[in-house]
Amino acid sequence: DTEVTQTPKHLVMGMTNKKSLKCEQHMGHRAMYWYKQKAKKPPELMFVYSYEKLSINESVPSRFSPECPNSSLLNLHLHALQPEDSALYLCASSQVGGGIPNTGELFFGEGSRLTVL
Amino acid sequence: AQSVTQPDIHITVSEGASLELRCNYSYGATPYLFWYVQSPGQGLQLLLKYFSGDTLVQGIKGFEAEFKRSQSSFNLRKPSVHWSDAAEYFCAGHRSNFGNEKLTFGTGTRLTIIP
Numbered sequence: 001d002t003e004v005t006q007t008p009k010h011l012v013m014g015m016t017n018k019k020s021l022k023c024e025q026h027m028g029h030r031a032m033y034w035y036k037q038k039a040k041k042p043p044e045l046m047f048v049y050s051y052e053k054l055s056i057n058e059s060v061p062s063r064f065s066p067e068c069p070n071s072s073l074l075n076l077h078l079h080a081l082q083p084e085d086s087a088l089y090l091c092a093s094s095q096v097g098g099g100i101p102n103t104g105e106l107f108f109g110e111g112s113r114l115t116v117l
Numbered sequence: 118a119q120s121v122t123q124p125d126i127h128i129t130v131s132e133g134a135s136l137e138l139r140c141n142y143s144y145g146a147t148p149y150l151f152w153y154v155q156s157p158g159q160g161l162q163l164l165l166k167y168f169s170g171d172t173l174v175q176g177i178k179g180f181e182a183e184f185k186r187s188q189s190s191f192n193l194r195k196p197s198v199h200w201s202d203a204a205e206y207f208c209a210g211h212r213s214n215f216g217n218e219k220l221t222f223g224t225g226t227r228l229t230i231i232p
Binding site for chain 2: 004006040041042043045048056088090092101102103104105106107108109110111113
């Protein structure tokens with residue numbers, strides 16, 4: 001059982017729609033991540049939040065807008081997407097700070113499969 | 118630049134046979150190393166990790182990996198594969214203790230199991 005929960009599991013949207021992907025973790029992790037994964041490729045990092053502040057934006061187009069309302073929640077707001085944005089979107093979390101070494105170990109959710117028509 | 122290389126794109130193994138998936142890393146110092154598995158349409162599940170110490174690491178589902186500094190390798194092994202092991206396998210590395218450091222993934226190895 002994954003301790004990172006993503007909703008919805010599947011999402012179909014038109015290019016003019018506005019939708020959101022949601023991610024929740026209750027492991028007390030203070031870093032949360034969004035990855036995009038195309039078929040047969042490794043995950044590509046999009047955003048990192050550390051202590052609820054955006055710490056990394058991998059030059060992601062502004063049609064993707066992340067939000068971290070609190071330490072347990074991470075959202076990805078989607079607007080005016082293109083068909084090439086269709087992919088599996090993975091949320092992950094990791095333990096950082098508090099004297100714990102930053103090992104890079106990530107805990108992934110099951111992903112949200114996005115299809116843009 | 119840090120990198121992780123998985124030389125094999127696709128491997129086919131008979132059920133019950135042994136398995137070895139290759140992973141090589143290029144880092145200035147010993148990185149933290151991971152193997153993740155991904156079943157179709159699913160997220161990534163951590164199989165095992167190496168931080169330091171014993172170079173033979175045991176993981177879940179009967180997998181193990183051996184860290185070899187001299188070969189810059191962290192190969193994944195299983196003595197006898199099961200049909201349920203068919204999946205995509207990703208090796209990943211992280212530069213030790215650097216803040217804002219990103220996990221670097223290899224390109225993945227797709228494992229097919231034949232009866």
